[in-house]
Amino acid sequence: MNPELDISQNKSLLWLMAMACGLCAGANYYCQPLVHSIQQYFDVPQSQVALTVTFAQVSYALGLLLIVPVGDIVNKTKFIPLLMFFAAIGLMLCAFAVNLPMLWIGTIITGLFSVAAQVLIPLATMAVKPEKTGEIVGFLMSGLLVGLLLSTSLAGLLSNLFNWKVIYAVSSILMLILAFLLKSRLPTVPTFKMSYGKIFQSMAKLLLEEKRLVYRALIGGCAFAAMSILFSTIAMLLTSQPFELPDVMVGVATLIGVFGALGTAKIGKIADRGYTNALTLIGVIILAISWGFLYLGGTSLISYILGYGIVSLGLAIVHTSNQNIIFRLRPDAKSRINSIYMTAYFTGGACGSALGVYAWHHGGWMLTCMVGFGLVLAAAFFALLDRLYLNKQQVSI
Template sequence: MSADTGTTAQQQTIGRARTLLLAVLCGAAVANIYYAQPLLHTIGAAFGVGDGTAGLLVTASQVGYAAALALLVPLGDLLERRRLVTVLLAACAVVLALAAAAPGFGLLAAAIALVGVTSAVAQIAVPLAASLAGNHERGQVVGTVMSGLLIGILGARTVAGFVAEFGGWRWVFGAAAGLMVLLAVVVRLGLPVVPPTETATYPRLLRTVLGLVRREPELRRRMALGAVGMGCFTILWTSIDFLLSGPPYGFGPAVVGLFGLAGLAGALMAPLAGKLADRGHQRLVVTLGLVALAASWSLLGLGGVSVVALIVGVVVLDLAQQALQISHQSVIYALAPEARSRITTAYMVSAFLGGTLASAAVAVIYPAGGWLGVCLLGGVVALVGLGVWFLPRT
């Protein structure tokens, strides 16, 4: 029996407490792969490596995350989800502790890649929330949970910056390990058992992901747009540390981390975008979001000399990305309700491959072209997204 049944889809409701728990879980889990971003300059100096090499830590976390999206997240349809979430949170605590104790850069990169793998538990929690919610509230619930995810991504920068400023970068990963242990306990006590929706073998389960991609043209379109949005998001947050740490700004980790607060405005967009999705306005949200995403890079380009333009550009980009993400997920979760974890896998693998390619491109382009070079890259990626959106439907 599907987790969407039990009463009826309309009568079913997830409840505020469980929605908030899943939002916190998503935020705390996904934050793990972003703690390093405002610390790249500091970590590089500690291990004697350059900014370009330090930037590969972001690539390592994204590669690990993308691999888990492809291989672990589909298990959300095959296994009991509360137990799966609890096990992954405990494993995440272990590898975060390893990152905190890493004696060299290579071992740190390996540990951070494993942090990326286990932190994909956030993407098991999102379809879990969609399954527990009723049809009448699903968009808003997903929007709230995704608000938690965005707060985690951007709040991670602020938290990491302050902790590193006053206690050193290793304390960031140590504290995160403790938080994962606490969440594992709370999830075990606070969430219901959620039966699997699939009985296939694991290899067949993975093959059905490809079947969904082949069968659903709208899923393919949203996958491409997800890659564009995550690419722009990653270009900004991978490179902004280098801009703010060097001339003309020269900020320390704590101040660099504060810039994550500017992006938190995007979290305010999530519930609104979710409500618009519930009311059938996804196309308007995507069109406006892609236009804003492209426009944000003009403001960010001026941010090399103007901190005001930089902050406004950050706010616009993150508002656009959050609105786009909610609209995409609202649409794809309606395509195959019995396969929401696999739908998530297809969409998020595409999105994070886009982010991985973007972070690798930043590692090459920033040393050669500086801040304007990465802003040009971001603008081109955003324009590609507009082109994809306006291609004829098939």
């Protein structure tokens, strides 16, 4: 790495990048606490509105697969603001939606192009010293996760004070402002000559050659699927009996997750010291414990809030450990590696959201919690396979 590119001491730029990550991530989750309000506004079945969460995650996964890898072969300084511009257009469509299909279209456009955050993070790892990779990734992930969690609270608050559409209009304007500020400040990092078609051939090769990338992608996908079950069911649970909370309180209930998100920079520093496997184990255990609290949360709001906070912490630990590992695999393919990992991650999220809706309508909160716990067990299984593979590699060396 060129020492002149090191941005680890440029705090103002790092804060801008963290805010951009948070805004991009949060843009896909505004509808979570608004399901009830959107249902009343458009007068459609609740299950149709709940699908908006799934559409957001599916489109985001497609953006990760089809757009993020391009980051390895284009000028990221121009590419990232361009993506944010198109995401702002999607948000504005949501703000002016006159029916549910128009909201879905805006949601899909937003999901596709808000992957700008997933181009920003590989750029950051290319512009810092290798020994600071975990710390910088952790800092940007703090911004991303805080933005994701605050998005639901702000969406509920603005819906309660004004209208559910306001959050989309405000975030669209903020997206444009951040895109403009970043355009002149992002560092220029090396790109690699490769055609668009060759990108996917190289990604297939990475999947075959980097077993740890595959295992870590599966761990992340299962862990995020477990969390995403809450994303698609939180409004349905907390707006019904015995809670019957308004939109703003549904959003406030998720704020406890911010504490786990704020810890990712510290988690990244620990991962930089080589404790990624131990952190993964701790994260999976925390995820498993969280579902006990969440199950009791079906009748206890305090238990639900505690469970939400614990599951957010567990996911932050697992995800930060995963990224610390994958970004060290191939320095010349960071965007493609991140694309593979995050595609699996958000595909898992989309599946988790869909499973959450299905479980809620067919077995209530008990089945929802059983599915969530089952996904945590799946993450633990792939973590075990990753550890066995790593031990095998160390023995062969």
